[in-house]
Each structure stands twice: as structure tokens, then as C-alpha cells.
Amino acid sequence: MASGRLLQKKISYSDQVDALSSDTCRLCFTWLLAHLVYPGCFYASPKKIKALVFPLRGDVTADMIKGYVDEWVAEKLAVRYSVNGTEHEYLLFPNFLDNQPGLRANREGKSPIPRPPDDVLREYLPAQAWEKVGLKR
16 A cells, blocks of 8 residues: 555645535545545545544544545545445545546555445546546446
């Protein structure tokens, strides 16, 4: 897994990010980007997000992060998915691949997070990213 990710400066004038309810919600979103695994996935668990993104912030709770995740989904910054009918939920960040120029899938380690189903990838990833994840047009 990569040790970090690129944060594009265009995020500072994103209408979707600006629409989030608080700076803490925006901070959580941007800091989570460094933890995403190819092709832009992470656990939807507020506890896991809290543990990895805000381990030192006692004022930020898992309940707050649950609300932040709901906002990201509402703003289409993230999509919830599950795999094979399991109860575990994950997040896909649809613009991840477009915002990681030069990312090479063959250099990414094995992900602990299951890949989204192809129908989810087709519905939410921009068509120009399909080839990067092995989908045919």
C-alpha cells in the first residue's frame, strides 16, 4: 500500500467539498484521502476512520464521523458498497483515480479492502477510469 496520496489544489475550490457542514468534516475527508487503497477505497466504519485519521483528536467521535460519511455520500464524494452480500460496508471515492496522475496499479500492494463490484465501478467511476481498473467500455 502506498505511504501517501496526492492532494490536488483544485480541492480548495470544489463545490462538493465546500458544501460539507464543517471544517472538521472537510479535514476528515482530505486526511482520509492519504489512506485510500487502489482504486480509491476504504472502510465505511466510523471507528476505523477515527482510528486512522484522527487518532489524537479526543474531540472527534465515531458518531461525528458517521455523520461526515453520510455527508460525503450525499455530496457524491463517496459511494457505499458491500461485497457478496456481507454486512461490511466500504467506501469508493469515485474521483480518486482522476486525482492521482501517474498512479500505477501494478505498484500497489495487495489491498485488505475488497474491490467494488464491477456494476458499482461502472456506475460511479468516470468512463475514462474504467480501463485503469480493468473494465471494458
